[in-house]
Amino acid sequence: MLKEKLRERKLRQGLTWAGLPLVAILGWFYPWLGFLLLGCMAGAVGVAIFRGRAWCDWMCPRGAFFDLFIRPLSRRKAIPAFFRSQKVRVFMLFLIFTMIGTQWYLARGYLAAMGLALVRLLTITTLVGIILGLVIHPRVWCHICPMGTLAHWLSGGKNPLFISRTCTGCRACARACPMQLKPYEYRLEGLVGDNDCLKCGTCVAACPRRALSFDSGESKRESGLVA
Incomplete structure (x- = not known):
């Protein structure tokens, strides 16, 4: 039964993981792709309101990528409690949204620059997630992901x-x-x-x-x- 469930998850994740390189790589050449990140953010929050953090399972391209490609190479060590600390999560939430706000302010309404700011942010955070995933565990980033944190806060009592x-x-x-x-x-x-x-x-x-x-x-x- 477990093997069937894992196979099912991989099939679903296979439908979404490509969204990550699509934006994180092609976005440098086509900055408009960066705005797809807003859809992912909205999806994480929207699904959390009704089903908890279900978005992060396979609908999130980055989560799917980590499970499919980083997990086989990961050391899979115990995730330190530090990464689940409320203070760390709030700090990451504040940091990421401050970075977005600052870059958008400097873009002064130029949409291509605003899209590129999102691509830049996705690329940097993904690289951090990959390093943490290889050294510790593939889903470390998911514990400090700002949208994951918002979903965490909204998930109480949803699909328990x-x-x-x-x-x-x-x-x-x-x-x-x-x-x-x-x-x-x-x-x-x-x-x-x-x-x-x-x-x-x-x-x-x-x-x-x-x-x-x-x-x-x-x-x-x-x-x-x-x-």
Whole structure:
């Protein structure tokens, strides 16, 4: 079941990853492509309002690129808590939007220059993400990504992941999670309270006890709470 889920994710990510080099490389020659980045930003926030951070799973070209091409080369070490710090996330959010605002102000309404500013920003942050991905873990950048942070804040209670009392704490879910989350830690609460969940379903597929589900009714059935 896990292999099928991973194959499904790769197929979906295969539909979107090319958007990253399209903008980060061709954008230097065609600056207008930079405005596609605004669509990605809007998508991350818009989807978060209804489904949590689901955009970051496979719809985000950069996230898909990291999983498909950086993960096989990554050292896949534990992501330091530093990168999940609220202060670091707020700082990155402020830094990125300040950079955009400053460059757009200097562009003085010249749309090509404004588009190039977005291309420049995407290229730099992607290079940082690649380095962090190779040295530590492919999804490190996703923990400090400004749009990921906004999605994180908007994701509370959206399409939650339930965990039943059949969970034995085997940690199979944590090993499968692309964000290195630990769903098993919420087995007493019955609801995974980490807003960085990408709703990818790999933990659900990896659980040998079928204790995880995005369907509260199914979770209760697996617990034996309902007939």
